[in-house]
Structure formats: structure tokens, C-alpha cells
Amino acid sequence: DADVTQTPRNRITKTGKRIMLECSQTKGHDRMYWYRQDPGLGLRLIYYSFDVKDINKGEISDGYSVSRQAQAKFSLSLESAIPNQTALYFCATSVGGGGDQPQHFGDGTRLSIL
Amino acid sequence: RKEVEQDPGPFNVPEGATVAFNCTYSNSASQSFFWYRQDCRKEPKLLMSVYSSGNEDGRFTAQLNRASQYISLLIRDSKLSDSATYLCVVTRISSGSARQLTFGSGTQLTVLP
Numbered sequence A: 001d002a003d004v005t006q007t008p009r010n011r012i013t014k015t016g017k018r019i020m021l022e023c024s025q026t027k028g029h030d031r032m033y034w035y036r037q038d039p040g041l042g043l044r045l046i047y048y049s050f051d052v053k054d055i056n057k058g059e060i061s062d063g064y065s066v067s068r069q070a071q072a073k074f075s076l077s078l079e080s081a082i083p084n085q086t087a088l089y090f091c092a093t094s095v096g097g098g099g100d101q102p103q104h105f106g107d108g109t110r111l112s113i114l
Numbered sequence B: 001r002k003e004v005e006q007d008p009g010p011f012n013v014p015e016g017a018t019v020a021f022n023c024t025y026s027n028s029a030s031q032s033f034f035w036y037r038q039d040c041r042k043e044p045k046l047l048m049s050v051y052s053s054g055n056e057d058g059r060f061t062a063q064l065n066r067a068s069q070y071i072s073l074l075i076r077d078s079k080l081s082d083s084a085t086y087l088c089v090v091t092r093i094s095s096g097s098a099r100q101l102t103f104g105s106g107t108q109l110t111v112l113p
Helices: none
Strands: A004-007 A010-013 A019-025 A031-038 A042-051 A054-057 A065-070 A073-078 A087-094 A109-113 B004-006 B011-014 B019-025 B032-038 B044-050 B055-057 B060-065 B070-075 B084-093 B099-103 B107-112
Touching: A004 A087, A010 A019, A019 A031, A019 A087, A019 A109, A031 A073, A042 A065, A042 A073, A042 B099, A054 A065, A073 A087, B004 B084, B011 B019, B019 B084, B019 B107, B032 B060, B032 B070, B044 B055, B044 B060, B070 B084
Parallel strands: A010 A109, B011 B107
Antiparallel strands: A004 A019, A019 A073, A031 A042, A031 A087, A042 A054, A065 A073, A087 A109, B004 B019, B019 B070, B032 B044, B032 B084, B055 B060, B060 B070, B084 B099, B084 B107
16 A cells, blocks of 8 residues: 555664664554564554554553654654564554544565564 | 454365355454455455444455354455455454454465466
8 A cells, every 4th residue: 555655665683773664654544553463463553643642552562662753654663673573564544533444554564683 | 362363274265166264253342343355465455344234245245243253254256366364353442442453363365276
């Protein structure tokens, strides 16, 4: 979905490094989300934000932080990366008004921590 | 127990076959239900919502059984392009009034020529 752009698409880095994954959207959606996907575990929610001043922890927020710099931008940081954070990371957006709205995902960032 | 459970498959079916996927959820307070489709190494995309009365979209039929906490997806006349992983998704109320999506780990379908 070109309307939700994630950078970088792939990243290999070493244990202990600080990493930032960026997400920007042109859909005009208020709500943004960060998920990680691991084989056999499905997508798990890391953090979500319903507007610029709103940040909420998801199911697995430990070891991660986020920043909602503007309505269109939501970045995810790994302050000190560890190998078990190796995963496929997705950013998603949705309109407000309830949980029944579909989520629109970016192409994903494949992150490997050595 | 996982909050949303799916048979991981893989399901390998010939073109034209009918295939059904099942999904169970553990939280009786779950409110909304969806099927998403994810192609290999791609992002998930909404396939269809699942309504209490059941609903159909072309070759796809979704059913919900709240009493049994069970959701199904039926695909008729399978096409090669239906090959993908199908994710069962459930929403629930989290802190305050916020709703969160919970994803199953997916069922892999391969349609064979």
C-alpha cells in the first residue's frame, strides 16, 4: 500500500545499536500502529497512537519506544537492539471512530539483529 | 492458550476446489471480526469483515458463531491467485474504550494448477 510508507525496507544491525524505523502516511488517518510479525505467532501490537498527543502501549512494548511527530508520521525506536527483536515490522493506519475500521499496512521492514 | 487460534495448514487444494478455514477466539467480549489476506513477504490486507448473520463477497463466505466463539471462511471455486495466508482478526476493548485488533497466526493456502 503506497499510501503507508515504511523506511528502511530492510536493515541488518548489531546487538546494542539504536535503531529507528519510520512510517509516514498520506491517507489522512488519525490512528497509527506498530506491529511485529514472527513465524507462528502472527502480528503482535507494539504501540499505537490515536492522534499526535496520544501514545499507548500494546501487547509487547518492552524494549521499544515510539514518537508521533505529526499526524502523518509515527516512528518506532529500539534503544538497544537485541537478537530476539529480529522480526518483520509493520506500520498500519486506520480512520478513527471505533475498532471496526480496516487497518492499512505499509510494506514492512525486515529487521535482523546479529 | 492463544487469544485467536487458527490451523496453520498448509492447505494444498486443486484449482476449482472449495476450501474452508476455521478460527476460534477465547475472549467472549470480542466485538468485531475480520479476515485479512497476506501474500508471501507482503503486508496484510483486509479481505472481508465478518457479520453475525454471515456474509458473502463473491466466492468468499464468512460466518460467525458467537456461542461457540468460532469464525469461518469458505472459498469456492479456488483460483491460483487465492494462494496466500489468511489471517483471522478479532477486536476487543482494551484500556479505556480503545479497541485493539488481535491477529491469528494465519492459515496458509496453496491452490495448485
